[in-house]
Amino acid sequence: xxxxxxxxxxxxxxxxxxxxxxxxxxxxxxxxxxxxxxxxxxxxxxxxxxxxxxxxxxxxxxxxxxxxxxxxxxxxxxxxxxxxxxxxxxxxxxxxxxxxxxxxxxxxxxxxxxxxxxxxxxxxxxxxxxxxxxxxxxxxxxxxxxxxxxxxxxxxxxxxxxxxxxxxxxxxxxxxxxxxxxxxxxxxxxxxxxxxxxxxxxxxxxxxxxxxxxxxxxxxxxxxxxxxxxxxxxxxxxxxxxxxxxxxxxxxxxxxxxxxxx
Amino acid sequence: xxxxxxxxxxxxxxxxxxxxxxxxxxxxxxxxxxxxxxxxxxxxxxxxxxxxxxxxxxxxxxxxxxxxxxxxxxxxxxxxxxxxxxxxxxxxxxxxxxxxxxxxxxxxxxxxxxxxxxxxxxxxxxxxxxxxxxxxxxxxxxxxxxxxxxxxxxxxxxxxxxxxxxxxxxxxxxxxxxxxxxxxxxxxxxxxxxxxxxxxxxxxxxxxxxxxxxxxxxxxxxxxxxxxxxxxxxxxxxxxxxxxxxxxxxxxxxxxxxxxxxxxxxxxxxxxxxxxxxxxxxxxxxxxxxxxxxxxxxxxxxxxxxxxxxxxxxxxxxxxxxxxxxxxxxxxxxxxxxxxxxxxxxxxxxxxxxxxxxxxxxxxxxxxxxxxxxxx
Numbered sequence: 297x298x299x300x301x302x303x304x305x306x307x308x309x310x311x312x313x314x315x316x317x318x319x320x321x322x323x324x325x326x327x328x329x330x331x332x333x334x335x336x337x338x339x340x341x342x343x344x345x346x347x348x349x350x351x352x353x354x355x356x357x358x359x360x361x362x363x364x365x366x367x368x369x370x371x372x373x374x375x376x377x378x379x380x381x382x383x384x385x386x387x388x389x390x391x392x393x394x395x396x397x398x399x400x401x402x403x404x405x406x407x408x409x410x411x412x413x414x415x416x417x418x419x420x421x422x423x424x425x426x427x428x429x430x431x432x433x434x435x436x437x438x439x440x441x442x443x444x445x446x447x448x449x450x451x452x453x454x455x456x457x458x459x460x461x462x463x464x465x466x467x468x469x470x471x472x473x474x475x476x477x478x479x480x481x482x483x484x485x486x487x488x489x490x491x492x493x494x495x496x497x498x499x500x501x502x503x504x505x506x507x508x509x510x511x512x513x514x515x516x517x518x519x520x521x522x523x524x525x526x527x528x529x530x531x532x533x534x535x536x537x538x539x540x541x542x543x544x545x546x547x548x549x550x551x552x553x554x555x556x557x558x
Numbered sequence: 559x560x561x562x563x564x565x566x567x568x569x570x571x572x573x574x575x576x577x578x579x580x581x582x583x584x585x586x587x588x589x590x591x592x593x594x595x596x597x598x599x600x601x602x603x604x605x606x607x608x609x610x611x612x613x614x615x616x617x618x619x620x621x622x623x624x625x626x627x628x629x630x631x632x633x634x635x636x637x638x639x640x641x642x643x644x645x646x647x648x649x650x651x652x653x654x655x656x657x658x659x660x661x662x663x664x665x666x667x668x669x670x671x672x673x674x675x676x677x678x679x680x681x682x683x684x685x686x687x688x689x690x691x692x693x694x695x696x697x698x699x700x701x702x703x704x705x706x707x708x709x710x711x712x713x714x715x716x717x718x719x720x721x722x723x724x725x726x727x728x729x730x731x732x733x734x735x736x737x738x739x740x741x742x743x744x745x746x747x748x749x750x751x752x753x754x755x756x757x758x759x760x761x762x763x764x765x766x767x768x769x770x771x772x773x774x775x776x777x778x779x780x781x782x783x784x785x786x787x788x789x790x791x792x793x794x795x796x797x798x799x800x801x802x803x804x805x806x807x808x809x810x811x812x813x814x815x816x817x818x819x820x821x822x823x824x825x826x827x828x829x830x831x832x833x834x835x836x837x838x839x840x841x842x843x844x845x846x847x848x849x850x851x852x853x854x855x856x857x858x859x860x861x862x863x864x865x866x867x868x869x870x871x872x873x874x875x876x877x878x879x880x881x882x883x884x885x886x887x888x889x890x891x892x893x894x895x896x897x898x899x900x901x902x903x904x905x906x907x908x909x910x911x912x913x914x915x916x917x918x919x920x921x922x923x924x925x926x927x928x929x930x931x932x933x934x
Contacts, residue, residue: 364921380929404922415933420926422912 300357300555301349304547305342305372306379307365310402310429311514312337314345315544316356320552325349326541332402333365342372358558360551362543364403377550379543380406380418386546387510388413390536395506398496398525398533399542400515402429405496407503419502427495429515431464435488438471439481443518446485450520453486460491467491486520493524500529510534512542559777562770563751569761570754570799573608574644576761580606581647586710588678589651590760591636591660592796593820593852595680596699596840598830600652601764602722603703603710608648609760610636611821612915614800616644624666630886631915632797633663641670650676650709652702656852657889678705684854687845695841703837719836729768730826733759735775737816737823741874744813745784749804752814756822757799789934790815792871794897795882796890797821798913803882806924810931815874818867819882824850851893863893864900871906877934878907880927885914907934 327344612635788811830843
């Protein structure tokens with residue numbers, strides 16, 4: 297039987313990610329471009345993953361697109377699926393005992409209940425930036441720090457302040473108010489992490505807190521948010537170095553599944 | 559069949575054109591806000607009842623002067639249309655007051671309309687099935703009748719009302735039949751078509767509408783029942799008539815087996831008796847509506863409504879339920895935990911999608927619908 301290469305493309309609102317799998321098991325290429333749907337990001341991510349794997353599009357047996365911008369790739373992809381199914385698949389591949397996936401992306405939050413590697417229930421946030429990557433972007437800008445530095449700075453907090461507003465706009469006002477009072481930025485950042493955790497916890501409890509819990513999406517790179525969520529939920533949360541690629545990985549796995557079913 | 563469907567689609571998409579047509583015919587048209595106004599009285603008066611349930615094509619602007627931001631968009635956009643001239647062809651409007659938004663809205667509309675058109679206030683009783691509840695309804699309906707008589711300039715007789723009740727019962731029956739046929743022939747009656755056919759009822763005289771619908775029903779009944787390979791669901795909520803949202807169901811091969819929607823089946827589940835005093839018959843029709851989030855249930859602890867909807871899903875052969883939750887709809891929001899409990903007890907998967915009539919980007923809703931379809 298010949299080798300099958302499958303390409304998973306995850307076009308999010310703020311980033312484009314690709315994974316190429318060999319026979320549905322081995323990752324032979326990956327790419328991540330920090331711009332998403334409606335930009336040059338998707339094409340650049342595809343070019344880069346092919347380069348990384350040393351392959352061409354013609355080598356791909358099946359291509360599956362997912363994410364917010366999935367419909368824009370229908371001229372290239374054989375099929376598109378929701379990012380929820382792809383995150384479920386990708387998380388189950390990386391963590392065999394996963395029952396709950398918390399995916400915090402650029403502009404939404406999703407919580408998935410997984411049984412035997414298959415999504416059986418889910419919750420999504422309302423049409424609101426609170427608790428998402430966008431929330432962190434806004435706060436980092438107000439605090440004049442890089443998003444990538446938030447976790448490190450939050451870890452230095454000694455007296456965390458409460459950011460009680462769930463609305464991004466009102467929370468921004470709260471942060472400005474704290475800054476004007478001379479509150480340490482690290483304490484504010486730790487408050488922001490807990491504000492996100494608090495918001496997301498409500499969503500997780502609606503689905504059910506079922507270990508193992510895996511966090512995916514870009515915000516999972518922020519260990520301050522992960523720690524805050526662990527405290528709120530009273531459970532260990534698993535993350536992966538591939539956290540931003542989980543949707544693309546799931547897409548590549550589902551693509552491989554399609555080749556078998558075909 | 560395609561011709562009839564296209565006619566319904568055209569009417570559903572262009573209510574203003576329909577309004578202008580009736581006006582040109584010299585008819586008086588009465589706006590009817592949600593929920594459960596005795597439209598039969600308008601028809602009996604020889605006027606056209608015209609449903610006013612907001613709009614998917616307008617932005618709230620002038621209504622902001624009257625409304626708090628937490629009023630549902632259906633109410634706000636209905637007032638917007640009254641203010642921006644879209645409904646200037648109306649000769650009056652009936653404002654029922656069943657929910658906490660519609661109650662103050664009835665007064666906002668009264669103030670906003672001033673001398674522009676009569677605003678007919680209607681309060682339904684909480685205890686609608688008791689003798690005093692029925693009497694209250696009859697009193698209220700009598701007030702509505704008197705106001706309509708002032709507009710039309712003629713008396714509405716018992717015979718007129720009875721005739722109207724018969725026409726409305728026939729219409730309700732035809733719509734119930736259509737809902738059943740739409741499920742059996744979901745390859746033809748896709749969600750956008752189903753919605754358009756049911757929506758057109760709000761903008762047409764019921765005898766004209768029913769004749770057309772009965773013709774469509776006959777043609778559908780003559781078709782072989784379709785073998786549907788997609789998913790079938792039940793829908794719930796107040797209204798979900800945005801074509802983009804409905805197309806998302808079609809894109810994911812989702813058909814509608816039945817509905818628990820205020821704008822659809824909840825509006826025609828129950829007929830009025832034809833063998834008693836016609837005003838009491840209208841009161842009884844309202845009293846006999848049950849398992850409805852908007853209506854008081856003295857036995858709410860039994861969760862009859864939740865179990866009613868769960869049974870509807872099972873009986874219709876649907877695999878799950880999508881609840882289209884209207885933003886700021888308190889009755890629907892407060893009822894949701896009980897519906898969720900009943901659905902979970904019956905092992906029925908469901909999702910809740912927040913919507914309003916100001917939504918233009920359906921990206922998140924489309925993702926939720928697709929993920930739900932993939933998980934069924």
